[in-house]
Amino acid sequence: MRFRAFVATVVALTFALLAANLAMTQTPVVAGGVRVMTYNIHHASGIDDCADEETPEGEIPEPDCALDLERIAQVIESQSPDIVALQEVDRFWARSGGVDQPEALAEMLGMNVCYGANLSHEADDHADEPHEYGVAVLTIFDISSCENTLLPIVEGEEQRGLLDARITIDGVGEVAVLNTHFDHKESSTRQMQAEAVVDYLGNVDVPAVLMGDLNAGPDDGDLDVIQAQMTDAWEAAGDGTDGFTYPADPESSPENRIDYIFAGPGVTVQTAAVVDSDLAVMASDHLPVVADVQFQPVEDVPGATPVT
Numbered sequence: 105m106r107f108r109a110f111v112a113t114v115v116a117l118t119f120a121l122l123a124a125n126l127a128m129t130q131t132p133v134v135a136g137g138v139r140v141m142t143y144n145i146h147h148a149s150g151i152d153d154c155a156d157e158e159t160p161e162g163e164i165p166e167p168d169c170a171l172d173l174e175r176i177a178q179v180i181e182s183q184s185p186d187i188v189a190l191q192e193v194d195r196f197w198a199r200s201g202g203v204d205q206p207e208a209l210a211e212m213l214g215m216n217v218c219y220g221a222n223l224s225h226e227a228d229d230h231a232d233e234p235h236e237y238g239v240a241v242l243t244i245f246d247i248s249s250c251e252n253t254l255l256p257i258v259e260g261e262e263q264r265g266l267l268d269a270r271i272t273i274d275g276v277g278e279v280a281v282l283n284t285h286f287d288h289k290e291s292s293t294r295q296m297q298a299e300a301v302v303d304y305l306g307n308v309d310v311p312a313v314l315m316g317d318l319n320a321g322p323d324d325g326d327l328d329v330i331q332a333q334m335t336d337a338w339e340a341a342g343d344g345t346d347g348f349t350y351p352a353d354p355e356s357s358p359e360n361r362i363d364y365i366f367a368g369p370g371v372t373v374q375t376a377a378v379v380d381s382d383l384a385v386m387a388s389d390h391l392p393v394v395a396d397v398q399f400q401p402v403e404d405v406p407g408a409t410p411v412t
Contacts, residue, residue, distance in 0.1 A: 137374075138273065138399060141185040142315035142363055143392035144285070144350075147194040147237075148173040148205065150387050151352060164232050167201040175387045177212040180242075183379060183394050187271070188242040189283035189315035193219070196235040206240040215242040220252025220267035220283070239283045239316070241269040248272055253304060255297045261287055266301055270310070277402035279371075280312035286326075288319045294326040302329045310408050311370035311399050317363050317390065327364075334366035337395040340373040349378055349391040358391060365395045370405030372398040 147168075154169035180188055190209070194200040210217035221236035238252070249270040257263055267283040284301060287293040298318075305312065314334060320326035322336065338347040338361070348358035367373050376395040384391055402408045 137396065138187060139183065139185045139394060139396050140187045140189070140281075140313055140315065140365060141180065141183055141379075141392050141394045142189045142191075142283075142317075142365055143176075143180065144191040144317040144363060144388060144390035145176050145205075146192050146388040146390065147171075147197065147200045148176045148388070149199070150175065151354075151389060152386060162229070164198045164229065166198070168199050171200055172387065173200070173203065173205060173208060174212070175383065177209055179379065179381070179384045179387050179392065180209070181213060182381065182383070183392070185394060186244050187281055187313075188215070189267075189281065190240045190242065191283070191285040191317045192237070193240045194235070194237055195219070195221070196231055196233055197237065198231045198235075202231065202233070206242075209240075210242055213242060215244055216247045217242050218247050218250035218267065218269035220250075220265050222252070222254065222263045222265040222285075238265060239267050239285055241267060241281050241283050243269070243271050243281070245271040245273055248278060255284070255286075255300050256293075257287065257297075258290065258293055261289065261293060264297060266304060268304075268308075273399060275401065276311070276399045278310050279399055279402075280308050280310050282308075282312060282314040282316075284314070284316040284318070286316070286318045286320065291320070291324065291326050294318070294320050295329075298327055298329050302333060305333065305368065308368075310402055311405055312368040313371055313397065314366040314368070315364065319362050321361055330366060334368050335371075335373060337365035337367060337373045337376040337397070338393070340367070341376045341395065343377060345378075347376075347378055347393070349393060351389050352385050352387075352391050354382075354385050363390055363393050365393055365397075367395075367397055370400040370402075370408060372400075374398060 149168040152170040159165040223237040349363040
């Protein structure tokens with residue numbers, strides 16, 4: 105307990121100092137041009153060469169030896185995104201030092217935050233207080249609403265969700281930022297989840313982007329219903345490489361493209377890139393993807409409803 109309290113104090117001081125630094129570097133975009141990022145942060149536990157000690161039965165584990173939330177913030181800040189979709193985000197888990205990760209990252213980066221909990225636990229063998237696990241959206245823009253919808257799963261599988269953050273962009277109006285993390289085990293489950301996302305999109309009447317770790321390759325068939333209705337940023341504006349993001353490893357190249365940015369009607373993709381810096385390779389088991397997109401004003405998008 106004393107160790108975790110010490111960690112929390114040190115982390116809080118680090119957050120405050122980094123936030124002061126990063127707040128001075130934030131540069132809002134104008135006229136609909138926005139940089140978006142999707143990033144599975146693996147609860148900020150990197151791939152450093154270390155081994156966690158085995159936790160005795162009945163005791164709460166110590167923080168992961170490779171835990172470094174500040175490093176995640178540095179990877180994000182290096183790309184100067186305006187909107188970030190994060191997956192595998194902890195709140196108050198012992199493995200991540202008992203930190204409220206979405207709030208901490210928002211403070212460090214000088215951004216607003218929307219969080220969706222897909223797992224919620226009372227105190228148990230993961231933490232001695234209530235704790236959550238899910239996805240988050242960080243943005244420099246104002247967030248007008250934040251809603252998480254649970255996705256269908258097969259009994260016994262980990263719950264997944266679709267987070268909908270509505271934000272307002274000057275010169276554009278309200279847009280929807282959707283963030284999700286599909287099942288990692290079964291193709292049939294991912295197909296159900298993809299269909300649920302498309303059904304949800306049918307009721308979204310503003311320009312939208314969908315981002316996340318979808319745990320399927322672009323040719324697997326699991327994402328067909330999404331690919332039929334939205335533009336895959338990598339297919340539209342990637343640099344001609346494979347776009348692989350997983351697994352991150354300093355000794356070898358990733359082998360899978362499972363992290364996506366999709367653009368809906370009224371959103372044009374200008375560039376897309378995988379962030380494969382030395383820092384990013386160590387910070388998580390996934391590499392992030394960034395894209396520059398252009399939102400049309402809401403009144404110019406067929407079927408979109410301007411917010412009055």
